[in-house]
Amino acid sequence: MTRFRYFLWGVVGVTAALFGLFAYQLSQPKDEFVESAMIGETIPAFDLPPAVEFRPGLSSANLADGKPKLLNVFASWCVPCRAEAPYLDELERRGAEIVAVAIRDRPQDVSAFLEIYGNPFSRIGSDEISAVQLSIGSSGVPETFVIDGSGVITYQHIGDIRAADVPMLLAKLQEAGA
Secondary structure: OOOHHHHHHHHHHHHHHHHHHHHHHHHHHOOOOOOOOOOOOOOOOOEOOEEOOOOOOHHHHHHOOOOOEEEEEOOOOOOOHHHHHHHHHHHOOOOOEEEEEEEOOOOOHHHHHHHHHOOOOEEEEEOOOOOOHHHHHOOOOOOEEEEEEEEEEEEEEEOOOOOOOOHHHHHHHHHHOO
16 A cells, blocks of 8 residues: 555656646746848759749849849748738838749649739749758748848748838848848
8 A cells, every 4th residue: 555655646746746847838938039040141052943934933043143132932822921912012012022932832823822912023933842941941931031132141030921020121121232
């Protein structure tokens, strides 16, 4: 009977310790900022074919032509990509040049997406196996990168762009051109 009591107290002790650990972790402030390892790095070399017939593909050389750009990583099947579409249009209207990488997508699906949600992109490359997406440090869609005129990543915006993000992205793009 005493062995059973020791066992029972051991289970209670381990459970209490785990509960305490979980409570401690939940009480810590949440860090929502993810530091990208690619900030300050030159974009890796790539050459993607066009994702749609009516826009040229995208290569790393297009991102090092002397003009800063926004590089948007998206997919037609991505729900948050639909939500950010009006804000990408607003960024383009306000002078931002935006290029894109379509991830694991079919041309007809990308075309339908652009027809419904708008097309602010001057170039769209097709990344069928997410090789470019992973090489630039993107782990999901949507993500938007600010690329300076020499092809260096200066900022990474993880998640969909919202109205409050538009002025900040324009400022980051202006900084990248300075």
